[in-house]
Each structure stands twice: as structure tokens, then as C-alpha cells.
Amino acid sequence: MGITTIAAQNFMHLIKLTILIFFTSCLFTKAFAADTTQAPVRIAVLMPLYLDSAFAGNTYNLSNTKIPQYFLSGLEFYNGVMMAIDSLQKENTNIEVWIYDTHKQGQTIQQLTAEMQPLNFSMMIAVFSSAAEQKAISDFSAMNSIPVISATYPTDAYLNYNPFFIMLNPTWKTHVNAIYKYLSKNYKNQQIIFCTKSGTLENKIAEEFKLLNTNHNLNFSNIILNDNFPDEDVLKHLDSTRQNIILCGSLNENFGRALIKALNDNGDTYHTVITGMPTWNGMAGTTGSSSDKIQIIMSTPFEYLQSTDLLNDISNEYKSVYYAKPGDMMFKGYGMMYHFTKLLLKHPDDFINNISDSSYKVFNDYNIEPVRLSNTSFVPDYLENKKIYFIKTMNGQVQSVQ
Secondary structure, eight states, X not given: OOOOBOOHHHHHHHHHHHHHHHHHTTTEEEEOOSOOSSOOEEEEXXXXXXXXXXXXXXXXXXXXXXXXXXXXXXXXXXXXXXXXHHHHHHTTOOEEEEEEETTOTTOOHHHHHHHHGGGOOSEEEEOOSSHHXXXXXXXXXXXXXXXXXXXXXXXXXXXXSOTTEEESSOOHXXXXXXHHHHHHHHSTTSXXXXXXXXXXXXXXXXXXXXXXXXXXXXXXXXXXXXTTOOTXXXXXXXXXXXXXXXXXXXXXXXXXXXXXXXXXXXXXXXXXXXXXXXXXXXXXXSSGGGSTTSEEEEEXXXXXXXXXXXXXXXXXXXXXXXSSXXXXXXXXXXXXXXXXXXXXXXXXXXXXXXXXXXXXXSSOOOOEXXXXXXXXXXXXXXXXXXXXXXXXXXXXXXXXXX
């Protein structure tokens, strides 16, 4: 999920350059069209930048050798957005982009929306850190009929009656549905061992798979493991004479890592394919020597493994400016900013009804559908991206699943 350590000089260059650009731009940047007789389309981008934590006055507060992960994610997304704005500016796009740090010290999310109120935004792109932030921005979006693109937050907490809210990172239920279809296509006639632990969410996941398997298209055998289970509790269900298909039914990363370790440590004896939850994408323990004796299948809505000219060009440009390899958050920032800005300009009066238009695809496809949380909902409670990709690790290396 990105590089967290770089040389001290390059690190300082990256941090100071970003903060300098952010503050000297007065919280917004404009990409002007050649014809400026019309008012620019105004877009807000909200993300947790934690800029106040980097400096106290002129005093630099962070490490000179390592960027904290909480800081790096927002920084990479911001840099991706700025690179997309640069691309849009080269196309003479008439837009005005306002960047907001949702973790600015001394400012609540309600104060931020009050500040945004008179600016008449046409679209918002947001990286949420909590359900409270999601609720505040969703309420603001619904009240003002402003489409908001939720870039990374994968839950539907506090979402209701807002057809302007677009969730790009799908909920666990959407992943479970996609995983079930994947298993049905690839392992329909094989025994699938469903491994889970006790827990409220684990029970919901198990019930969802049970509901999907009402017609018994798949042959599941269920085992419930303790949090600190010994390897034998898994191995006694495996067969050394055939391929074993394992499905993890918990989003808990510690449980997932323990399951991977138990299977990989015994990979010479048991040939195993294990399908994990969406939390496994980028999770420690899924690559390298930790998984080189098993095959791992993971679902993801964002897939940046397939090399393209555009992806390579953006990666090289990022490295030349920031002296670091770009992570997924940079690609998300670039792809979402460019794609949805172009769609907004193409469909200024009917953006929501054309939200799945693929004319300006950058890296990923989106299949955005309305979601109603009850059968009596007159309008969608939100819109959700239902497009799921699959990736796998073989010999410890991540690969795309075609």
C-alpha cells in the first residue's frame, strides 16, 4: 500500500513541497479553460491531511526518515488529485477545485460544511475517516443536492434517502456476493471449507453466504475457530491427496493472518487455495515468504496491477517529482478526480443518471447501482459501486485474475 520509508532529504522535499503548495494555494486551485466567459465548475475535495500535525508554526513535528501511514494515505491521495488537476488543466478544463483538510485542528466537520455552504459546489470527492464524517457530508450533500463521491469508506452507516451519495468502495455484502459468484464459477463441484470465528459480523457474513447458497449450488462445510487456534484445528479438515478450498468468513485481519500462516506453514503437505475478505488486499502476510506455499484469492474494487501506458506514465512522473513509488491512494486520487470531473462536465444537468458512463475510464471500471435499504424506500438510500475485481498471490507474488 505504498512506500513508508525514504531518504530523509527526499522525505522533507515531499512533505514541504506538498504543504507549501497546499497553503500558498489558499485552499483552492483553478484549472482555467481558454474561454473563461462562463463561471468555472466548482468541485470540493475533502480528505484527512493532518497538516497541523506536520508543523507547529515553523517547527517540523514528524520524523525525518519515516512517514506515518495515517499521514501518507491522505498525502498520496492529495498528490494524485493534484496530478489529475494538472492533466485537466492541459485540456483547458474550466474548473475550480477547493481542497479541504477534514482533520484540521480546531475545526469540526460541521464548521467545515458551514464554510462550504455559500460556495455552491457542483460535486464533492471525499475520503472519510469515520461514520460521523460520512453522516455530516451526506446530510450536507442531500440538503444541497450535491453529488458526493465517497472514495474509500466501505460502510453504509447513517446513509438514507440520499440518491446523491456515491460509494465507490463497496460494502462487505457486495464483496460476499461477488466472492460467492467467483466460487460458483471456479469451484462448484469441490468441497469448500468455510473457516470463521465467533462474532456479530462473522455471524452476518455466514448468514449471507447461507442465504446465497439457498439452492445448495456450493458444498460448504463450516468450522468455527478460536481466536488463538492451533494449526491442527484447521489441518484436521484438510486432505493431503487433493486441492483444498478454504473460505475465510471474518474481516478480522489478525484471524486472517493466523489462518494464512497455518496453511502456508503446512503448504508442502496440503495443496491449498484460500479466498479471503476485502480486508486482505494489502494486508501484511499475504505476500512474500508468508504465502509462498499457498494460493490466495482476494476481492477488490480497485485494481492497479495491469500495466498500461497511462499507469506507467503517471508512476514515472510521480517518482520524478516525489522520489517515491506511488501507492494505491495516489492512483485513486488521480483516477477519481479525472474520471468524475470529466463526467460532470459531459453531463452537467444529469450527472447522477450517467454516473456509470465509462467514457473517461482511467484505471478501473465502475458499475454504480442504486441501493434501497428497505422495500418501502421511494428513493435510493445511496448509490454503490458493484464492480469487483479479483487478484491472487501465487509463490508469494500478487497477480491479476483475468
